[in-house]
Amino acid sequence: MIVHLATLLAFQLLGETISRGLGLIVPGPVIGMVLLLGFFIASPRAAAAIQPTALGLLSHLSLLFVPAGVGIVGHLDQLGADGVPILLALLGSTALAIAVGALVFVGLSRLTGGAT
Known part of the structure; x- marks a missing residue:
């Protein structure tokens, strides 16, 4: 398991090195994942060997959201003062992202001749 974790982290480090070394706008972890x-x-055998470790990490992924929750609790006074504008910004940006995604899908579907 340690070797598998080290392999995953090595690819992340390699991606970070490439991203920062070449000054790319793509984040290092994304390059590492590619x-x-x-x-x-x-090497499908390597993928099969690392799969149990990766699934174990994914099953505990919710632990990574603890810092975000702590940040929210740490800034409750700010959230109380600016809660309504923050909520409106979240709702508006979500609706806008969904609308833009749908429009891009429709546009690409028409461009490629697919059914909508």
Whole structure:
């Protein structure tokens, strides 16, 4: 399991190194995931070996949201003072993102000749 975690972290480090070294706008972990995907395609045995460790990490993914919850509790006074504008911004940006996503889908579907 330690070797598998080290492999995952090594690909993340490699992605960070490439991203920062070349000054790319793509985040390092994304580059690392693409490289890891290529590694898994080239070596299916490695993918099968790392799968249990990856599933274990995914099953505890909710622990990563603890810092966000602590941040919210730490700024409750700010949330109380600006709660309505924050809520409106969240609702508006969510609706806008859904609308833009739908419009892009429809546009690409028409462009490629697919059914809408």
